[in-house]
Amino acid sequence: MSEGACTVVAMATSAELLDVDWAKRVPRPGSPTGLRDLDSLTGGISPGELWVVIGTPGVGRTAFACQLALSAATTADRSVAFIAGRERSDSILANMASALGRVPAHHLLLGILTDDDRSRLDAASQQIAAARLHVLASQDDAWQFEHQTSIPQFDHLIGGRALADVLVVDDVDLLVDRPLRQCLRELRIWCAQTGMALLLTAPDDDLMAAGRAVPDLRREADVLLRIAREDQFDRESLRTGEADLLLLANHCGPTADMVVAFQGHYRRFVDPSER
Secondary structure, rough: HHHHHHHHHHHHHHHHHHHHHHHOOOOOOOOOOOOHHHHHHHEEEEOOOOOEEEEEOOOOOOHHHHHHHEEEEEEEEOEEEEEEEOOOHHHHHHOOOOOOHHOOOOHHHHOOHHHHHHHHHHHEEEEEEEEHOEEEEEEOOOOOOOEEOHHHHHHHOOOOOOOOOEEEOOOOOEEEOOOOOHOOHHHHHHHHHOEEEEEEEEEEEOOEEOEEEEOOOHOOOOEEEEEEHHHHHOOOOOOOOOOEEEEEOOOOOOOOOEEEEHHHHHHHHEEEEHH
């Protein structure tokens, strides 16, 4: 094609964009996270996006991953596959039931359910059972790999793209055969090719340098969230029960620091107004 022809194509494309009534465009079909400020900035988890959630061990990454998976499956009616790198599948489901039913997690663990607990747990269990949600852990018989594997092979574990609109991989660093920062470009391409939304959780030690996310992570992740809790290490903190969601990268819009409530006994994060 000649240089002049290329110019014509570019001008035609620009003209088409200028003619679009952006106010009437249908919003992207994102799955809500259930957190108002996060959804307003990101539009939720959209098809083909790569979300990465990082934080120190014990800060609540698994609870956050369970919550977003559950919201996509129940609120947005998406098919969701949840792969657990460390927890057992029954533990993941218990976390989800605790969060959805507002049943203290230690009540489930110790079997000391009140009548009110049982009523809410039954309702939550029915809602989870009706959702298109598949949970798989490395201890399960269905796991096809004896050792670590590469991310693109996960589609064999979950039956390919037909099984899930959203794939959540918790503690992904335990499941890959090299540092996660070296997998990011491959992950980005995999999301684009499959159209599947992918949410990963990992510790931040390999992904942060000098207090900042490594460049590869900021470039490849559509959404990069870091969870921090002051009371994780300081039990006398005046911010007990609060968590910071640090939106470090957001290809859809601005970054921001958001404060939410962390209800550890329910294994969930909620907007401050719901405390």
